[in-house]
Structures are given as structure tokens and as C-alpha cells.
Amino acid sequence: QSALTQPPSASGSPGQSVTISCTGTSSDVGGYNYVSWYQQHPGKAPKLMIYEVTKRPSGVPDRFSGSKSGNTASLTVSGLQAEDEADYYCGSSAVNNNYVFGTGTKVTVL
Amino acid sequence: EVQLVESGGGLVQPGGSLRLSCAASGFTFSSYWMNWVRQAPGKGLEWVAKINQGGSEKYYVDSVKGRFTISRDDAKNSLYLQMNSLRAEDTALYYCVRGRNGAGDYWGQGTLVTVSS
Numbered sequence: 073q074s075a076l077t078q079p080p081s082a083s084g085s086p087g088q089s090v091t092i093s094c095t096g097t098s099s100d101v102g103g104y105n106y107v108s109w110y111q112q113h114p115g116k117a118p119k120l121m122i123y124e125v126t127k128r129p130s131g132v133p134d135r136f137s138g139s140k141s142g143n144t145a146s147l148t149v150s151g152l153q154a155e156d157e158a159d160y161y162c163g164s165s166a167v168n169n170n171y172v173f174g175t176g177t178k179v180t181v182l
Numbered sequence: 183e184v185q186l187v188e189s190g191g192g193l194v195q196p197g198g199s200l201r202l203s204c205a206a207s208g209f210t211f212s213s214y215w216m217n218w219v220r221q222a223p224g225k226g227l228e229w230v231a232k233i234n235q236g237g238s239e240k241y242y243v244d245s246v247k248g249r250f251t252i253s254r255d256d257a258k259n260s261l262y263l264q265m266n267s268l269r270a271e272d273t274a275l276y277y278c279v280r281g282r283n284g285a286g287d288y289w290g291q292g293t294l295v296t297v298s299s
Contacts, residue, residue: 073244075226106284110227117277117292118227123285161227165284169241171217171229 073166076101076174083180084152092177094145094162100172102143106165109138109147113158121160122147149179157181184208184288186278191293198268202293204261204278209288212236212256215281218263220274221292228274231263232281246272268297 077095084090094101094109101107107125110118120129122138125145135150145164149156162174190202202218218230231242231252240252251264261278273296279286 075228104284108285110286117289118286119289120285120287123283123287127283129287163227163229163285169232169239170243171232173219173227173229176226 073100073170073172076162076164076172078160078162078174078177080175081178081180083182084149085182086152086154088152089148089150090152090179091146091148092160092162092179094147094164094174096143096145096164096172098143100164100166101140101145101162103167104165105140107138107140107145108163109136110161110163111156111158112161118161152181154181184280186280186288186290188276188278188290188293191276191295193296193298194268195299196269196297198297199264199266200268200295202263202265202276202278202295204290206259206261206278206280209280211254211259216252216254216261217279217281217286218252218261219277219279219286219289220272220295221277222271222274225274230276233261265295268295270297273297 109122112118125140185207187205217232233252249267253262275292277292278290280288
């Protein structure tokens with residue numbers, strides 16, 4: 073099972089929006105509505121930000137939103153804030169009861 | 183408050199074995215799938231294994247099949263990962279992760295495994 077493909081980096085100024093893509097195949101992203109997104113600050117454990125493509129866990133700001141079209145999922149962070157600077161990983165259920173993560177995207181707030 | 187605390191990491195020689203433990207609290211441990219996820223130094227996340235409620239179903243990433251075994255003890259609210267035939271490429275921070283709605287909703291702080299001679 074290969075890692076899902078994400079852009080290595082993305083950036084935006086405070087208040088702007090940034091969108092991160094996550095491309096897989098019909099064996100993972102395209103075949104399941106179990107796509108999730110995780111935020112990881114340096115030296116910290118990942119934190120769940122989006123699950124089941126579009127849902128936000130309690131406590132996650134509504135500035136974070138998720139979507140999916142075909143084999144590609146996306147995370148959009150609106151109204152960028154300094155604390156949003158972090159690494160972001162997508163994850164998806166996959167065939168044979170596997171789970172696969174994306175390659176990761178470093179988001180920089182300019 | 184949900185807490186997951188990993189232990190058992192350390193330095194081991196190639197070909198050696200190690201057993202990781204994860205102590206869970208703050209939720210009904212027996213009701214959840216549980217996972218191990220690892221992150222090599224400076225690298226991305228890699229799902230390693232998962233186990234269902236009761237322990238009857240276990241799944242692994244191809245690279246650890248036949249070498250790693252995931253297990254759980256619901257009476258002790260604990261998750262385990264027995265790692266045998268360790269290789270340099272197994273060097274990573276290993277996270278214990280609660281599974282819910284097809285995602286990992288709570289993560290421990292991780293335990294570091296270093297495989298080196």
C-alpha cells in the first residue's frame with residue numbers, strides 16, 4: 073500500500089485560506105468515506121482535525137473543512153492564524169483492512 | 183480525560199526483540215479498535231497495526247507482517263506490540279492510537295524505538 077500523495081508545502085498570509093490536496097486511488101481515498109486529516113506541531117503528537125471526509129471533532133475550529141472528489145481529498149484552512157503553522161497529514165481506510173497516511177504537507181503562515 | 187501512555191521503547195540491536203505497551207485510561211478501552219502508528223525521525227506517519235474489540239481481528243502493514251504482533255488485555259486496559267527480528271528501518275517513535283469512525287481520535291505521546299548496533 074503506497075502512501076497518499078500530498079504537496080510538500082503550502083503557505084498563506086494570516087487571514088487567507090490554504091487548501092491541501094491528498095491523492096490516492098480507488099483502493100483507498102476513492103473507495104471509502106473514511107478520510108481523515110491530522111495536524112502535527114513540532115515535537116508533538118498528531119491531532120485529529122477532520123474525520124469521515126467532512127466532520128470536525130469537538131473543539132476543532134470551523135475554519136477547518138474537508139472535502140473529497142473521486143480519488144482526491146482536500147483540507148481547507150480558512151482565516152489562517154499563526155497557530156495553524158504545522159505539518160498536516162491525510163489518512164484513509166484502504167483495502168484489506170489497511171490504513172494509509174499521506175506524505176505530509178508543511179503549512180507556513182507568512 | 184482520555185489518556186494513552188506508551189512505554190517499552192529503547193535501543194535494540196538488529197535482529198532483536200522489544201515489547202511495547204500502552205496504558206489506556208479515561209474511556210471504556212474494551213469498546214474501541216486500537217492502533218499502533220510509527221514515525222521515523224524527520225519522516226511522515228506510517229500505520230503499523232490495528233486490533234478490534236476483543237482481539238479477534240488483527241491487521242498489519244506488509245512491512246511488519248510475520249515480525250510484529252499486536253495484542254490487548256482489556257482487563258488491564260492495555261495494548262501491546264511485540265516486535266521481533268527488528269531492522270534498522272523499524273527505528274521510529276511508536277504511537278498508541280484509539281480508533282473511531284475510521285480515524286485515530288486520540289494519540290499517546292509515543293515511545294522511541296532505536297534499532298542499531
